[in-house]
Structures are given as structure tokens and as C-alpha cells.
């Protein structure tokens with residue numbers, strides 16, 4: 001912080017324009033992101049927040065395409081590493097050419113280079129998955145259950161396919177790739193095979209396409225749990241960069257950060273390097289919640305029916321009339337619903353667990369504990385089966 005305040009306060013320069021050498025520049029922070037429209041919109045959002053918090057500094061966005069972006073023609077299962085989407089940016093961060101990288105948290109590897117870390121998580125948006133119906137079918141079918149036998153649902157995520165197969169075995173699942181716009185265009189084309197596609201709510205909303213959402217999926221609606229980190233932005237920084245840490249302290253969300261750490265710890269403990277169908281839902285419990293408990297799903301804890309939009313807060317109280325959206329009404333107790341599912345949707349280890357989470361260490365421990373319990377339920381057997389299959393197509397797309 002001190003470093004920031006000491007920094008020179010100077011004349012105007014606008015983001016993304018280089019400052020003429022003759023003028024003294026504002027202290028400039030270099031923000032890295034991928035080149036896709038979604039990545040750009042996300043970086044813009046973070047820079048807007050940073051500018052509002054730190055009007056005396058300048059921010060320059062550097063958007064670059066990465067190995068992942070450049071190899072869209074190559075089957076994604078050949079890329080078993082999320083790092084392909086982040087590596088080039090990380091090298092620039094390590095070299096000091098960038099000060100921070102804005103990621104969709106869901107696309108950020110759980111293992112980062114030793115000198116880098118998740119420096120900040122901003123407030124999570126709606127973390128759920130969305131069902132988007134083909135426009136010509138939208139009046140006829142309101143949900144996946146309504147679709148006739150054999151209808152094709154487009155998604156390339158192992159998690160989405162496995163979870164949906166479990167609940168909707170009458171449907172077919174087919175790959176759909178490309179950025180969000182491309183996927184929607186494929187859905188809309190009258191010749192395409194898709195009746196519907198599944199996309200993250202947050203991505204659609206960030207691009208102003210929230211009106212395309214036919215239904216919001218969740219554990220209680222369709223048995224769909226979201227990906228670790230979905231709906232939140234993660235900012236990667238150098239561990240030793242206290243200047244940028246001070247900057248980010250003003251835009252991070254503590255509640256989301258703890259959720260993110262718990263979810264990522266679960267994933268890190270389970271995945272052992274490869275991407276697997278893991279779904280989660282984490283929420284903070286409001287004051288009127290029930291007792292502390294760890295149980296298998298279906299045994300006692302009443303799941304929250306809906307998300308409190310934009311906050312991911314469990315509305316567990318009977319009337320639900322208290323302002324659950326206010327952090328003041330929340331306890332330090334987190335609920336984590338988790339599932340590890342086989343690719344065919346036939347087998348699953350599933351839990352609903354609560355714990356008091358008051359620190360980053362608590363959050364890490366919570367994820368680790370849940371992972372161990374899932375293993376106790378057979379998650380390791382399911383994961384072993386998947387890594388034998390090796391048909392790994394991971395969550396990462398061309399968002």
C-alpha cells in the first residue's frame with residue numbers, strides 16, 4: 001500500500017494508449033488477458049473497478065492469444081493441461097512485463113508456477129450453468145425434461161455431459177466448440193443438430209446475452225452443479241509484488257475468495273493433474289440456518305432451492321424474507337455441495353458438507369476435507385476409471 005501512495009501522481013494518460021515520451025506518465029499497471037471477447041470484457045471490468053478505486057493510476061490492457069487459442073482445430077483432448085491457455089501470459093507476468101492477469105477463475109489451473117499466485121478474486125456473479133434453447137423450439141420446450149427422446153444438447157464439458165446424462169438419459173450430448181458467439185450461432189442455425197446448448201450464465205451475462213437463457217440449472221434444478229470457480233474472476237500476480245497486492249486489496253471480495261479457495265482446494269486434492277467431472281455449489285449460510293452437519297445428500301440437510309442471484313448465498317430461512325443479500329446477515333458457515341461423477345453418469349460420489357470458514361487456511365482445509373470424504377465415497381475409483389479412459393476433454397473452452 002505504502003508503495004502505491006508514494007508513487008508519482010502525474011498527468012493524464014488513458015488506458016491502452018501509449019504515453020508520449022515527452023510527458024510524464026501516470027504510474028501504469030499492465031493487465032494481461034486472453035484475446036477472446038469474453039476475456040476482454042472481463043479485463044475491462046477489472047480495470048474499471050481498479051480505476052474507480054485508484055483514480056491516480058493508469059492501466060493498460062494487453063490481450064494476447066495463447067497456445068490454446070491458436071490450436072482450436074486440434075482436438076481438445078490432446079490438451080490435457082489448462083496451462084495451455086495461461087502459460088504465455090504467465091511468462092510475461094514472471095518477467096515483469098505484466099503486473100496482473102485477469103482470468104475466468106474456472107479456467108485457472110489449481111497449480112500455479114511457484115512464484116505466482118491467485119492474488120485476488122472479485123465478487124462472484126451467478127455461478128450457474130444456463131440452458132439455451134434453439135430459438136425455433138423456445139416456445140415449445142421450457143427445459144431439458146421437455147425435450148423429446150434423442151434430442152441433441154450441445155456441450156463439450158465432461159462435467160456437464162456426465163451430470164446431465166445422469167438426470168436426462170433420454171437426450172444425446174454432442175460437442176459444440178468455439179467462443180460464445182460461435183456456439184450460439186451454431187445453435188441458432190436451422191441446419192444444426194442442436195436443440196439446446198449449455199453455457200455458463202456469467203459468460204452470457206457479461207456479453208449482454210443473458211436474454212438467451214431459457215433455464216437456470218442447479219443441483220435442485222436438473223442435478224447440475226457448477227465448475228470450480230465458475231462465475232468468478234481470478235487475478236494472478238507475482239507473490240513478491242506487494243505494490244500490485246495493495247492495488248488489488250480494494251477490489252477483491254473476501255466471501256468469494258474463501259469460496260474460491262475451498263473449491264480449488266477440493267479440485268486440487270482430487271484431480272492429480274487431469275481435468276475431471278467435478279461439480280460444486282458453495283454458499284454462505286444466513287443467520288437462521290440449521291445445525292452444523294456433514295451428511296450424504298438426501299439425509300437431512302434441506303438444500304437451498306435457489307441461488308440468491310449475484311451473491312451465491314443460501315436462503316435457508318423459512319420465510320426467506322431477511323435480506324440474505326447483505327453480508328451482515330451471513331454467518332461464517334459455508335455449505336459445499338460436491339459431486340464426482342463417472343463419464344457415463346452412472347456412478348457418483350456426492351456430498352453436502354458444512355463448516356465454519358473464517359480464514360484462507362479454513363477454506364483450504366474445507367476443500368481438502370470434502371475431497372477426502374468424496375474419496376471415502378468412491379470418488380477415487382470413479383476418477384481412476386476416467387483417467388484410464390483418457391478421453392479427457394476439459395472444461396476449458398474458447399470462451
Ligand SMILES: NCc1[nH]cc(CCC(=O)O)c1CC(=O)O
Pocket residue numbers: 104105106107198199200201202203204229230231232233395396397398399
Ligand atoms: N468454458 C470456458 C469458459 N470459461 C469461463 C466461462 C464463462 C463463465 C465463468 O466465468 O465461469 C466459460 C464459458 C462457458 O463455460 O460457458
